[in-house]
Structure formats: C-alpha cells, structure tokens
Amino acid sequence: MINKQVATIAAALEGIQDGATVLVGGFGSVGQPNALIEGLIEQGARDLTVVANNAGTGHVGLAKLLAAGRVRRIICSFPRSSGSVVFEELFTAGKLELEIVPQGTLAERLRAAGAGIPAFYTPTAAGTKLAEGKETREIDGRLYVLEKALPGDLAIIEARQADRWGNLTYRASGRNFNPVMAMAGKRTVVQVQEIVALGALDPEIIVTPGIFVDRIVQIDAAQPGQ
C-alpha cells in the first residue's frame, strides 16, 4: 500500500545533505512551509542553496534558517522587503551570496526543471543588467535571454489537502510557487493542512498529482506561515 504520509517532520527530512539546493514554496508567508523550514533547522544540513521568491521577514521561517547560518546562497526575485532584516544583515556582511532572478523567469526555470527542459529563451530581462553574462539570441527580430532550468535536491512546499498518494489541492493564492517546486524537487516534501481518504479528492480539482510528491506531513494551520 502506498502511503506517503510520514509521522514526523524529522522522518520527512532525514538524509538531506550539506550543500543541497532547497526549493522553498510560498509568496511572502502565504503558502510558505514554515514547519518544514523549522524541521530543516533541526535536521542540521549546512551550506544550503535556497530558492524562494522572498528572503524571509522578521525572525521566523526562512529568516530563521538564514540567521542559523545554514544558507550559503539564495536565489530569489524579491529579497528586500519591509522586515527582511536578517537577509539585509547577512548580505551586507558578505555572509550570503545572492542571485536575483525575475519572478516569472524563476517560476519558468522551476517548471522547466520539472518538465525535462534544460533551458529556454525568454524576452524577460533582455538588454538589462540581469542578462549580463548570459547567452542572448535574436529570434524573429526580438532579443531573448537563455535561462537554465533550476532543479532542487529538496522541495518543501505547503498545500491545503492531500491523500496518501500525495495528490494535492491548495488554498487561494497559497498555490503560487508550490506546484512548480513540487515538480522540480528530487525529493518533494509537503506540509499539508488536512489529510483526506484516498478517493475523497475530486480528481477534477487535484492541482498537483501525487507523482510529483514524495512525503507528506500534516500540520494544523489557522494562519499562513505556520
């Protein structure tokens, strides 16, 4: 019997190696799997590359992982926002490498990784500072930038409902990067608000089919960012 549900976060994250690339779902705190981030801090892997839209705010979640000194490099679209104090401090002190990626390019690089596309041309950032050092090509009179797929050793994401096969639904704008990160992770671990019986999810409303999911942990969430 297939059962992707594991009892503890520790069991879901065992074996994650130092130097791993970790995809972290969410847009701000909405859809961000903070319980799994806490688990990653406990688990102890170091020297991580983190891929996320933002670089954390306050001192919880992603900011806490950064503050714990576990992250060598962060790849994101919008690191600076109100409250991104930990990021600012580490970045200014030269303790964190940063790669800025336009938000749509970030999403597509993740999707490409999950879809077996090694690279793609995009008009986004053509002719700007963010295209410097990248291959560009004119196609039908317009300039495009070659962007590479962005796979992860681990994807940690948040979902609303799951069954034991790992089929997922999301809640409102909590979907954001989570489905493409699920596709792009070698191991995809889901923090889910509710686990339902196999067959209880209407197949027409499943957003992420379980083929993209490896492990599920149920975490109560009355608010985003838990």
Add this chain to the structure above:
Amino acid sequence: MASTDSNPRPLSRMEMAARVARDIPEGWYVNLGIGVPTLIADAIPAEREVILHSENGVLGMGPAPAAGQEDPWLINAGKQLVTLRPGGSFFHHADSFAMIRGGHIDLCVLGAFEVARNGDIANWATSAADAAPAVGGAMDLAAGAKRIWVVMEHLTKDGKSRLVENCSYPLTALGVVERVYTNLAVLDVTEAGFVVREIIPGMSFAELQEKTAAPLTAGM
C-alpha cells in the same frame, strides 16, 4: 489650452489613478503595479468589468475585504489582503507568468523612476551599484504585457524630470512604454518621442517643456 493660470495645481495620487482608470475599457485583463497603479483598482467604476490580474496567481481580484471577511490565504502581489470577484480564478506562478509573458495581459500599469523618449523604463533599481535590489515581476511584466503604461510624478523630489532622453538608472525593459501619465500631463511615447496629449489646467506647453528633460511634441 494656451491660457496660463498663475498657479497650476498638479494632480494628487488619487487623481492620477482616476485619470488612468478613465482610459481602461471594459473587458481588458489588467495588471497593476505597486504604488499609484494599485489605486487605479478603486477608480474603475464598479459596473465596468475589468479583470485584474495579480502575479501571485489571481485573476478577477476584488477590493480589500470587509472586516471579518478576510481570507489570510488570499493576498495580492503587494502582500495585502484582497478578495475574489465572482468568476475569479487561482493558478500557479508559472501559469501566471505565462499570462504575462505570453501576451495575454492587455495592459500593465507600472510606476517608474524614469521613462526615456524611446520607451525605455527604469523602475527596479536606483543605482547600478546596488547589489541587492528587488526586481520581483517588473521585468516580466514590462517585457510581456501587450501594453505598458506608466503612472508617476513628473518630477523627482529634487525637481528633476523623470521623463528623460536616456535612463540613468538600470533598465527594466527596452522600448516598451506606450503612454505616461504624470501629475502634470498625459503623454504618448511614439517613434518621434514624447507627444503631449493633455496638460493640467493652467499650465502651458512651454512650461511643461521646461520641466521635462526630453523634447516634447504638442499633440493635444
């Protein structure tokens, strides 16, 4: 138009938003950037069906929720709580940016630091030396939406023109801006540079030109 009032009054932020809203027709799919562009949502008459898109996976976005009606999982790209109109939908980030990059969004209204007479826009970093600016979805929107309009103050706080010959700040996208709404004027960006369509009451074309660091053509 030629008469010169002694004291022309620049538009407020709300008035700028309302002026842009007047030009958005029913049926368009529209993405609104952060700042003054966000105010445009409230300036579109309720009976005119304009479908608002938010980068984080929302089409048919409605206004801020009434007290007690908040869904903490439903936010906009500025991370403010919003609502969903009947007919609205949710989707993931790759689909959201396929809508943008794929040319399905009729209009994106952005704020900007500078717009050049050839339509170049700079709105994401104020210095080439800034190693950690935040680009978000600005470059995707600027490169991908069918139309890019900019709404911004005509002058910086130091009184420098934001309409320029060439942008001095790092570019967001090249040659994409079609129209600029400022607190002093409405201008189209054409092959021949900026063409002035409207000026606030009491300001002459010559006075507007004096405040603008790029040549203007009268097109009123």
